Every structure is written in C-alpha cells, then in structure tokens.
Amino acid sequence: MSAEGTTTDLRAEATRLLGDLTGRPDARLRDGQFEAIEALVAHRSRVLVVQRTGWGKSAVYFLAAKLMRQAGRGPSLIVSPLLALMRDQVAAASRAGVVARTLNSANVTEWGAVEDELARGEVDVLLVSPERLTNPAFRDGVLPRILGSIGMIVVDEAHCISDWGHDFRPDYRRIGAMIRELPADTPVLATTATANSRVVADVAEQLGDDTLVVRGPLARDSLRLGVFPTRPPAERIAWLADHLGDFAGSGIVYALTVSAAEDTTRALRDAGWDVATYTGSTDAEERERLEQALKDDALKALVATSALGMGFDKPDLGFVVHLGAPSSPVAYYQQVGRAGRAAESADVLLLPGTEDEDIWEYFATASMPSEEDAEAVLAALDAEGPLSIPALETRVGVRRARLDLLLKTLSVDGAVRRVRGGYEATGAGWRYDAERYAHVREVRRAEARAMLDYESGPTCRMRFLTEALDDPDPRDCGRCDRCAGTWWSEEIGAEAQKRAREVLGGVGVPIEPRAQWPTGMANLGVSLSGRLPADERAEEGRAVARLTDLGAGQRLRAFLAPDAPDAPIPDDIGALCLETLGGWSWERRPDSVVAVPSRRRPATVRSLASGLAAAGRLDDLGDLALVGDPGGPDVNSAFRLRAVHDAFALTPEQADAVRGRVVLLVDDLVVSRWTLTVCARALRRAGADAVLPFALAVRG
DSSP: OOOOHHHHHHHHHHHHHHHHHHHOTTTOOOTTTHHHHHHHHTOOOOEEEOOOSOHHHHHHHHHHHHHHHHTTTOOEEOOOOOHHHHHHHHHHHTTTTTTTTOOTTOOGHHHHHHHHHHHTOOOOEEEOOGGGGHHIIIIIIIIIHHHHTTSSEEEEGGGGSTSSSTTOOHHHHHHHHHHTTTHHHHHHHHESSSOOHHHHHHHHHEEEETOOOEEEOOOOOEEEEEEOOOOOHHHHHHHHHGGGGSSSEEEEEESSSSHHHHHHHHHHHHHTTEEEEEETTTHHHHOOOOOOOOHEEEEEEEEEEETTTOOOOOOOEEEEESSOSSSSHHHHHHHHSSSOOSSSOEEEEOOTTTTTHHHHHHHHHHHHHHHHHHHHHHHHHHHHOSHHHOOOOOSOOOOOOHHHHHHHHHHHHTEEEEEEEEEEEEEEEOOOOHHHHHHHOOOHHHHHHHHHHHOOOOOOHHHHHHHTTTTTSSOOOOOOOHHHHOSOOOOOOHHHHHHHHHTTTTEEEEEEEOBBBBBTGGGTTOOOOOOOGGGGGGGEEEEEETTSSSHHHHHHHTTTTTSSSSOOOOHHHHHHHHHHHOOOOOOSSEEEEEEESSSHHHHHHHHHHHHHHHHTTOEEEEEEEOOOOOOSOOOHHHHHHHHHTTTOOOOOOOOHHTTTTTTEEEEESSSSSSSHHHHHHHHHTTTTSSEEEEEEOOOO
C-alpha cells in the first residue's frame, strides 16, 4: 500500500471512530487532530498538542490508542491528574469501543481484576494518576509489564511537567524521567491548554528530540469576560447573592481558600440559592456526587477552590465567577476554560479582593523546598534506612504538607526512593539548585504582577489572556467589558448587603482539643505517648475567626500581621471577642482567666486577658510563667510539642488559685494547638476542674 493510501485509510478509520466517540456519524476531525494521530500511529513520533479547552485533545489519544490496538500494539498508558477526569474519560472511551480502565485511590477493590484484564490483553487504555507512578506495588509490579508492550504514553495536562507551568507538580517530573528510559520509537503524546512558549519548549525538550508541536489559537469565542471593581468581601458576596440569577444555567464560583468557599456557600444559601462547597477537603465520594449534581443542573453553582479544575467537564457550563483572583493569567485562563465548551455564550466575571496578593505570596513560598529541610531529611534516611513519614516527622522539623512535597521533589531528583513502609535514601546525593528556585520564584511574582495588569489594564480581556499564553494570533474578542462595555449591573441591594454582613459577621470557630500525642516522641527525648488522659485535656474552645475567613478574619489578619505592632485589643475586636463568648454554649461558665505568655505580642495577650476578665467579672490570675523557649509554630506536630511541652509553668500562686476552678485560657493565635494543650494539661494537673481555650484567631 502506498504512503498516500495508508494516510487516506488511516484518516477514514479515525473519522469513523470519531463518529462513534462523539455519537455523531457526521463528525469530522479538526485541523491538527489527524496530524497528531498520524504522527503517533504511523510514525511512532512524540507529539505535544497545545489547544484550547474543548478543542478535542482527548479525542486524539483515544482514537490513536484504538488505532494502535487494531494494528496489534499493546495498551496505552494515560497519566491523568484528577479522578473526575478519569471518570469522564472512561465513559467517553467506551462510546468509541475503547476498553479503558483506571487504577486509582477510589477503586482499590478493583485493582486485581484490572491487572488480570491487562495480563489477558483485554485493555486498550489504562488511566493512572502521576502519584500512582511512585507507588511501589504499581512501579515494581504493574508498570514493567505494561511498558514491555506499550502502545503509547499519554501525559494529560502536560504543563504540570514544567517548573514554569502555572500548576507544576513534582510527581509529574517523574514522567519525564520515565519517558527518557523508553525506546526512541515509543509514541508519546502530551496535551495541555495552558502552556506559554517557555512551558512548550520545556515540555518538548523533556519529550525528546524532534517532538512535533501541534499548536492552535487559544481564544475562546464563547466566553464574555469582565472584571468587577475591587470591593470588600461582604459587598462582593452581596452582589453575587443579588445577581447570581443573572447568569444563565449553572456554573462555578471560585474562591481562593477553603474558608472563603465555605463562607460564600453559607451566604448564598442564606440568600436562597442552591449551592454547595467543593474543596480539597471534600472526600472523593462526595466530590463525585457534587460533580454529577452540577452536570445535572441540580445546583445553581458549586462554590469551589482550585480543587475543581482540570478534568471537570460540563460542556454547557453557563458561567464562572471568581471571588478573588488566581495568581496568574494562565491559571485564570485554565479555570475559566471550564465554561462555554459546547455553548454559544458563557459569562466569566472576576471579583478581585484586596486580600488576593497576600494569598498568592503564601502559596508561592509554600511550594519551594528548603535546603536545610532537604539535608535534614537525607541525613535521617542515610542514618536509619527506610522511614515512614510519621517517623521522619520525629527526626526533622518539617510540617506534614511540606515534608510530603519535599519527599516528592527528592524522589524525582533521584535522591530518595519510595519503598514499602516509607522512603529510603538512594545514595545519589542531592544539590540544592538555588538559582533555579530563585528563578521560579521570580517567574511566579511576575505572573502575579501580570494578573494585576489583567485586572486594571485597558487591553481586551481575551487578548490579554491569550497573549500571556503566547498565542501566535491574539485578537480582540469584541465581547468583553473592555471591547463592548460593562455587561453586568453593579447595583447591590441594601438587604443583600445586610444579609451578607450578618453571615460574614458571624464569629466563633471551635478549637477542638487534642486527645492523642504524636507517635515517636521518645525519639525527641519526650516521654509522652498514646492518648492524653481525659482529666488532663482541655474542653472544646473557641476562636473569634480563622485568618482566612472573609468576615472577621480579614480584620484579625491585619491586626495580627507579622509586621503589625504589638498593641492592646482595639474596641471593635474586643466587641467580636465578647460576641464570641456570648454565643459559646459551654456547660460550665468560666470563673477565672489565665493567659499564655507571648514573646511576640505580650501587650495584645495581656490586654485580651484583662479585658475579658473585666467584662465577665472573672478573676484574672495573670500569665503563666515562661520557663523555656517555645520556638516558632512553623514546624511539624512532633517538633512543636517538643518545643512547648516544658516551656510553660504555673506560678505557686496560680497553682493554689486554680484548684476547683473553670479557667478561660487565653492566647492570640492558634496554629498547632499544642501550646494550648500543654498549658491546659498543666492547669488540669494543678487541680483546675475544666480549661476552656480562647483565642483571637486560628491560622488556616
């Protein structure tokens, strides 16, 4: 058969399969789709597809996978970032006669059956998460069998491979190492909708020489973009409560933090809207239920963090609203791309907040590994062999989230290896690439500045976003507020503002008492283990708010900011404290106050304790004695407990005074709860009948 005939036949079969996949016999391949399919199937090439959301990137890999199977090749391995995406892709694949299976944390009971199907050659496509590639059982057992007869490797959302991508993930970098170990003629497809030229070049380099880049225009003609003037949280939520009905269909309301999403959901429900919260802390089963409810238009909106992003597919999603801006135009483009995929029009509105920049900076710095932390982890693994993460926590001071990210980075860099029971050092060593991390940090800050330019600049909104992605042919959209004028009403009803202030003005966050000591404290020279006896625990406490709350948290964050002066409690915050106490349904009313001594804000804590004592007519028993160095809160649980467990003591006068009393234990900021735990324990052991912790704020 001639080369021309081969191409013609391949196109005809790909077009037929596309009809099966879409359910439309008249469906035709878009520009670039067959080019990518032919390169993969006929030439065993490596291909990077950069196309807008909704273009049909998944069609490319499902059609190529089926064509390869028809030619007698093995199954394709698709690395996909989210369970939601896997569920949708498995359903889509079945329509084209593609047998797709997945191995993920939500279907553990099915793994054995799936592995049997793979062994029998009955699977066309296997979808796994990037994290699955680090799982010892999968890496050492399943993966070698697949790679021995692989049809194709697919990396979905491939911008995650690159340090420069807006959503870089360490687990994704392992994929680049895996690809480099494959034979040169192994077809590899990487797809993304959000890659600028820097990311495209980086991903293409990782795929290998002669990578074919299929890149199309990124403008989304269906989207009508706009930016609302910056307003305080209560006004933004009041506006949304008044105007959510102006948006057609159902959609997504994005918030930057979990607490902001929860606050917004509460306010919108209070206004009568059928909405629900979707965040990283929502469990997998509930996420699936909420996703389906939105797809079925059973909800007006999901109020979500970025946890609802890549992979969620509702083609007729009517709108995306952001209460607070993502930290880069590229990240914003990715999120708004959920809307209007198969609709003529969808509305996208950004309601920026004054708190956005603080949140951006926090997340930017939290993702960078520390040289000191890395060396401590490697030293512990070198000295003691394989260690679990809880065991490592008793040997290094790194908090759990940072430790998990650091281990992933060290694993990708080849310095550690995940094994059954934990991690071990490989002996390969590790060098802290200060220049690289400094460069990445500066890129992140430049992206944040660009987001501010998007909000305030005169340029067409869609042109700005596509230029940020280095679109080769950016154009004005003619529809956004810059091109066609404001398309929404800025009116906010007085009643909506009143309701929003009432909802956001709510105070009183529970402080749950700790009941279990961290494991392995003996490794730190502290003889505490097991459960904390009930008669040595605090009762459930209260804080006024979380620092990330949209209501009182905003005021407290400014007052307690690291660069804010140590000052007595101002009247407005004092009123919030009294309101919190007034709404606290304790079983026994406190009769005395004891303060946790503070090195950073002694005037604040003393003012808080004395003010509460005076207002409640309680005995002010003064501050506990500071007899050791309590250190700082930015360490893991075990190290924090070691620092504070002998740092505080009762004075002799307090030891006599607290017997039989119900003590209000006062502090300014709660981070780990270990300070309150050890202080409450000291008070209970001195004879206090109960200890009720109270703080201005909870960090988080």
